[in-house]
């Protein structure tokens with residue numbers, strides 16, 4: 001199975017047309033869109049008509065702009081140009097396209113049991129993944145909504161980027177309950193202690209504690 005994955009079309013028909021022209025000779029079975037069909041650019045109906053008429057099976061989730069145009073949210077955090085684009089789009093959108101936006105599901109969604117799709121991040125459709133740190137917050141939660149799936153596609157940031165979790169990478173998850181300083185009496189690491197961390201799928205990490213010389 002091959003997928004064409006699109007995101008943040010933002011009413012830009014020239015861009016969508018260029019992408020579809022580019023993949024014309026490639027084989028793919030399904031088209032996945034990670035949300036934000038509308039907003040910013042000037043062709044919301046053309047983009048939505050073109051997408052809805054694609055001859056492949058499509059899988060879509062909603063983006064923050066789709067949500068506000070569809071009246072699901074008010075867009076209180078939108079900047080003035082984005083809000084103006086929403087108002088402009090609402091006045092021009094066809095009934096069918098408005099209905100399409102209203103029915104878009106909230107991500108994350110599992111596609112064919114193979115991967116997850118979300119708009120901003122799998123934990124929050126409105127959040128951005130810009131950095132390794134942002135990604136790490138999601139890595140630690142992936143199993144919560146997609147057990148056994150280790151691939152997630154996201155949009156929203158408008159920055160093409162890939163974040164990977166490699167064996168040996170450390171994720172800082174904050175202070176867990178039972179931390180030594182809160183115990184009575186407090187427990188601190190001391191010279192000669194050995195700290196072992198077992199991570200499923202990675203194995204055992206062992207570190208010896210030594211007094212600084």
Ligand SMILES: [Fe+2]
Nearest residue numbers: 036063064156
């Ligand atoms: Fe977005």
